[in-house]
Amino acid sequence: MEGIYSPAWMTPEVAQFREAARRFAREHLEPADLEWRADRQASRAAWRKAGELGLILPDVPEEYGGAGGTPAHAAVAFEAVAYSGNTGLGLGLNYIVGHYLLRYGTEAQKRRWLPGLASGEVVGAIAMTEPGTGSDLQAVRTRAERRGESYVINGSKIFISNGQLCDMVVVVTKTDPSQGSKGVSLIIVDAATPGFRRGKALDKLGMEGQDTSEMFFDDCTVPADCLLGGQEGRGFYQLMEQLAFERAQIAVNAVGAMTRAYDLALEYVKQRSAFGQALIDFQNTRFVLADVKATVLASSTFADLIVQKWIDGSLDPATASMGKFWLSERQGEVIDRCLQLFGGYGFMREYPIARLYADARAQRIYGGANEIQRELVGRTL
Ligand SMILES: Cc1cc2nc3c(=O)[nH]c(=O)nc-3n(C[C@H](O)[C@H](O)[C@H](O)COP(=O)(O)OP(=O)(O)OC[C@H]3O[C@@H](n4cnc5c(N)ncnc54)[C@H](O)[C@@H]3O)c2cc1C
Numbered sequence: 515m516e517g518i519y520s521p522a523w524m525t526p527e528v529a530q531f532r533e534a535a536r537r538f539a540r541e542h543l544e545p546a547d548l549e550w551r552a553d554r555q556a557s558r559a560a561w562r563k564a565g566e567l568g569l570i571l572p573d574v575p576e577e578y579g580g581a582g583g584t585p586a587h588a589a590v591a592f593e594a595v596a597y598s599g600n601t602g603l604g605l606g607l608n609y610i611v612g613h614y615l616l617r618y619g620t621e622a623q624k625r626r627w628l629p630g631l632a633s634g635e636v637v638g639a640i641a642m643t644e645p646g647t648g649s650d651l652q653a654v655r656t657r658a659e660r661r662g663e664s665y666v667i668n669g670s671k672i673f674i675s676n677g678q679l680c681d682m683v684v685v686v687t688k689t690d691p692s693q694g695s696k697g698v699s700l701i702i703v704d705a706a707t708p709g710f711r712r713g714k715a716l717d718k719l720g721m722e723g724q725d726t727s728e729m730f731f732d733d734c735t736v737p738a739d740c741l742l743g744g745q746e747g748r749g750f751y752q753l754m755e756q757l758a759f760e761r762a763q764i765a766v767n768a769v770g771a772m773t774r775a776y777d778l779a780l781e782y783v784k785q786r787s788a789f790g791q792a793l794i795d796f797q798n799t800r801f802v803l804a805d806v807k808a809t810v811l812a813s814s815t816f817a818d819l820i821v822q823k824w825i826d827g828s829l830d831p832a833t834a835s836m837g838k839f840w841l842s843e844r845q846g847e848v849i850d851r852c853l854q855l856f857g858g859y860g861f862m863r864e865y866p867i868a869r870l871y872a873d874a875r876a877q878r879i880y881g882g883a884n885e886i887q888r889e890l891v892g893r894t895l
Contacts, residue, residue: 516814518766520818520821525586528590531587536597538569544598547598550602554715556603561603564634565635566633568632570608571612572584578629580612589821593770596771599870601873602721602724604639606760607676610759611631611638611682614640614742636682637682640684643672651686654686654687654698655669656685658687658688663738664738665735665737667685667734669731671728671731674726677712678714678725679725681704686698690746699747702740703736703740709733711732712729713727715727720869720871720876721872721873757831757881758835761881762821762829762837762838768817768874775806776807778867779803782855782867832894842877846878
């Protein structure tokens with residue numbers, strides 16, 4: 515099935531870029547999926563290949579190493595990667611980190627990090643969640659204390675994507691714990707800094723190729739000019755603004771993954787037979803796939819709207835949150851129903867549908883649990 519396809523923003527040039535992203539996904543992601551899951555991380559070579567093709571920071575200006583496109587380019591790249599079923603390559607994190615830098619970074623911070631993040635030479639991470647708090651970001655305890663021309667960071671983070679491979683981390687800290695959300699600041703930490711330590715890659719239910727990890731900061735001392743944007747207390751505002759784009763990304767990924775599930779199921783039911791006929795010849799199979807097809811189409815249409823707003827600069831947090839919770843839930847339903855058509859094979863990890871199923875579960879949790887998304891929408895009513 516086509517996936518996101520809006521004629522409004524799918525210009526011939528974006529469609530061509532999408533083809534390049536799909537080719538990359540077919541040639542470099544699909545064949546590597548099981549190997550990366552066993553290794554619990556993606557290969558550096560794939561990061562660099564994605565960078566070469568302009569897939570990591572598609573809408574960052576060329577002067578900073580990006581591909582100089584628009585969010586339409588980013589959306590088709592995310593969708594193509596999600597369609598591959600290989601969730602190991604955390605390109606989305608470089609995208610998020612890149613956009614924090616582009617939007618709030620000082621000129622020196624942009625020049626230092628963006629070209630490497632775009633080329634895949636530098637792997638980025640964003641560390642918000644802590645063992646004691648995830649949804650309630652204001653309650654983070656990681657402390658960054660100003661001492662002369664440095665910040666000394668102490669604390670720990672958990673569930674951080676790209677945790678093993680990352681060369682730099684944007685860390686959510688408290689620079690002034692007495693100020694609540696106004697005491698939150700984002701600090702860029704070079705992973706080579708003494709006092710920064712990573713735990714091992716966590717053992718997860720799905721997305722095993724993604725090196726989700728714990729991180730520890732023990733008197734990790736960075737120069738004061740690592741404060742994102744150079745002004746303390748802006749972190750919460752920066753997070754609130756950028757989280758909408760992270761949620762839009764999750765929404766688009768949901769469409770990529772559910773489209774793949776539909777395609778896999780359709781192919782399977784045509785070649786598998788039971789009781790002397792192909793599975794597709796059972797009315798139930800056709801009804802399930804008709805339902806699924808309608809859900810994928812409705813989901814794609816919603817994602818198209820989100821991408822259009824993203825391009826126009828009018829993507830509001832509530833629409834991004836609706837997209838995140840609604841599409842990640844449709845993703846779970848669609849994949850579950852498609853998996854059923856595979857019978858026992860659907861439960862075997864060797865089959866991509868089983869891995870799509872396991873990986874889908876995290877989409878309702880990360881980027882802000884779906885309950886938090888409903889809260890955010892609820893507040894706008
Ligand atoms: C695969 C994976 C990758 C991740 N990558 C990153 C990353 O790169 N960086 C990062 O910082 N974090 C990352 N996370 C963490 C993720 O963002 C958090 O797990 C998530 O925000 C939820 O926080 P928590 O786990 O502390 O759950 P809690 O905050 O303890 O919440 C638990 C549950 O309580 C309920 N709940 C909480 N608050 C409310 C409320 N106000 N109203 C109603 N119900 C509520 C929800 O059901 C929620 O799921 C990742 C997580 C996973 C699984």
